[in-house]
Amino acid sequence: MTSQAETYEFQAESRQLLQLVVHSIYSNKDIFLRELISNASDALDKLRLESLRDSALEADTTDLHIALEPDPEQRTLTVRDNGIGMSRDEVVKLIGTIAKSGTAEFARKLKEARQAQDAEGSAALIGNFGVGFYSSFMVADKVTLVTRRAGETEGTRWESDGKGTYTLQTVADAPQGTSVTLHLKPEDTEDRLWDYTAEHRIRDIVRQHSDFIPWPVRLAKEGGTGEDGSGTERTTETINSMKALWARPQDDITEDEYKEFYKHVSHDWNDPLETIHTRAEGTFEYQALLFIPSRAPFDLFQQGARRGVNLYVKRVFIMDECESLLPDYLRFVKGVVDAQDLSLNVSRETLQQDRQIQLMHRRLVKKILSTVKSMRTKDAERYGTFWEQFGRAVKEGLLSDFENRETILDICSFASTHDDEQLTSLRDYKSRMKEGQEHIYYLTGESRARLENSPHMEAFRAKGLEVLLLTDPVDEVWVESVREFDGTPLQSIAKGQVDLDGEEDGKEGDAEREQQEKDYGPLLTWLAGTLSEDVKEARLSTRLTTSPACIVGDEHDVTPTLEKMYRAMGQEIPRIKRILELNPTHPLVTALREAHGRNADDPAVTETAELLHGMALLAEGGELADPARFTRLLAGRLAAGL
Known part of the structure; x- marks a missing residue:
């Protein structure tokens, strides 16, 4: 029995999104058919897998296929499959509502692409944001979907003109699977x-x-003569080759075939940046066809985003988003892995313990990393695109993939004081190290401009020493655990003692430094006590040339930025006091030493010490504990000096 149709309104954000999808892509509207066929293929894959795992499932799997049924007189095109189908709840969740995570972001990016007149970019977003079904409204003014989930007795009919509402009703005679009719x-x-x-x-x-869809795509067409001689009988013809692309010899596959297969598995309208077609033979066999996209998906850094490649066993689809085959830092890689010896009943829960999966994981990671390394050597432009889009994600591997850490370091690129525009590798940095230089120097922070103006940079700039400028949030974390590259230690210029004279000039400055330590000893001891709420030590600096003071951390202290990140994630860590370093040649510091020597109890000396510490904090982009007090002290000292 068919129920009365019920009308629902799209949420406001969903209506906006539909209008953007319909009106924003003016070239190659064929994308709608590719998306509908791809969805139908997924439904057939899932039904075959479900029937293998559940022998009691009441489903017809004797002739799984996709049917395309055009009707020129009615101006309709129906895409029909007899796959897994959907329940009413699934229709509401997957079709009836668009307003999922990322919808607002999709709308914003699509508007930006329109304003930039970037038609290719607009099309790419359709696949990236998982709204391929709604591309139907580019060519149809009404879409009718009828579906019944395998094993259930009632189906569901969904219909909408894509403007503001949709209808839902229960239907009793729906066939197994899903049909989408485009008016x-x-x-x-x-x-x-x-x-x-x-x-x-x-x-x-x-x-x-x-x-390359592995199921027959059958086109219904007019032809033949009916029993009554009317000539209205329709025949069908399979119009796709159904060849598993990954199983074919590489020299038998064209570049266009690779590109189209990538678009099928990724729902991305752009061509891939790199194709990796590999196979392994021996104790266990598998074939893999993997792709590195040319653009990062919008949700690359969002929790719960789609990731993983499709897993097949002897060309039988097992699961999509198989996360066990690749590590999280390579979550942007798309494609297919076809294993020959896995069980068809393998589950997500047992995959992580499966020895063959672990071996495939290791080999695929090494293959991907070696491909990127080769790309860097042979095609700097394509590597540059890769690093711009995925570099932040790849650096996450430095924290988790200890086996491949050296390789990951080798393919990383970093901003550097050596060049304002070009990034550098650690290997290239090492080739430029000065004679006697023992460390790879780096500084972390929020932006290149802030780092370049940091007081910590002064002596390094004066001596011509190159410093890596690390501004990604992940940089704050991985440098804490990666101590060296190719035998050369990494050293933060904002932490620990930095003996630049020792790096370049031997021990020539020892006598002068010893005298400075003697002269400034009383002031340093007094400062450490006076500012004990904020600093744990005061000492003379070898890294300053023009600034009076700077704040540094002990060698193993977490940085202030990392401390903030931990607190933002709800992890309470003890407050970390840092070290105040003074420039013994700066007039303010020498004047403070003299004033302290005359009268250490003078309030003006104490206020100057507070101001010195506050200026050092501000110079590195830190936050004052009491900005109002700092302003009052500064105003008072300025007035006294006039």
């Missing part, structure tokens, strides 16, 4: 649509975009 827009619209009911047009689209 095509009139041909005489402003942008004059292609005729998507024409057989030749449908053939061309399937051949170009969906030829």
Whole structure:
């Protein structure tokens, strides 16, 4: 029995998104058919897997296929599959509501692409944000979906014109699977649509975009003569090759076929940046066809985002988003892995303990990293695109993948004082190290401009020593655990003691430093006591040339930025006191030493000490504990000096 249709309104954000999808892409509207066929293929994969795992499932799996049924007279095109289908709740969740995580971000990025007149960028977002089904509204003014989940007795009908509402009703006679009927827009619209009911047009689209779908794609067409002689009998013809691309010899595959397969598995409209087609033979066998995208997905750094590659066993689909095959820092890689010896009943829970999965994981990671390393050597432009899009994610591997840490370091790029525009590798940094230099120097912070103006940079700039400028949040974390590269220690210029004279000039400055330590000893001891709430030590600096003071951390202290990150994540850590370093040649510091020597109890001396510490904090981008007091003290000292 069919129920009465119930009408629902899209949420405001969903209506906005639909309008953007419909009106923002003016080239190659064929994307809609590729997306619908891809969805149908996924439904067939899932039904076959479900039937293998559940012998009691009441589902017909004798002739799994995708049917394309054009009707020129009614101007409709139906894409039908007899796959897993959907329950009513799944229709509401997957089709009826668009407002999932990322919808607002999609709308913002799509508007930006429109304003920049970036048609290619607009199209890419359709796949990246998982709204491929709604691309149907680019060519249809109404879409009707009828579905019944395998094993259930009732189906669901969903219908919408894509403007503001949709209807839902329960239907009793729905066949297993899903049919999507597009009521095509009139041909005489402003942008004059292609005729998507024409057989030749449908053939061309399937051949170009969906030829490798592993299920038969059958085109219904007029032909033959009916029993009554009316000539209305419809015949079907399979119009795709159904060849598993990853199983074919590489020299038998064209670049265009690779590109189209990538778009199928990734739902990305851009071409891939790199294709990795590999196979392993011996004790265990597998074939893999992996792709590095040319653009990062919008949710690359969001929790719960889609990740992982599709897993097959002897060309039988097992699962999508198989996270066990690749580490999280390579979550942007898309593709297919086909194992020959795994059980068809393997589950997500048992994958992590499976020895063959672990071996495939190791080999695939090494293959991907070696491919990127080769890209860096042979094609700097493509590597530059890769690093711009995925560098932040790759550096996460420095924290988790100890086995490949050296390789990851070798493919990383960093900003450096050596060049204002070009990034550098650690290996290139080492090739430029000065004679006697024993460390790779770096500084972490929020931006390049802030780091370049940091007091910590002064002596390094004066001596011509190169410093890496690390501004990604992940940089604050990995430098705490990575101590060296290729035998050369990494050293933060904002932590620990830095003996630059020892690096370049031997011990020539020892006598002068010893005298300075003697002269400034009383002041340093007094400062450590006076500022004990904020600092744990006061000492003379070898890293300052023009600033009076700076704040540094002990060698193993976490940085202030990392301390903030921990607190933002709800992890309470003890407050870390840092070290105040003074420039013994700066007039303010020498004047403070003299004033302290005359009268250490003078309030002006204490106020100057507080101001000196506050200025050092501000110079490195830190936050004052009491900005109002600092302002009052500064105003008072300025007035006294006039």
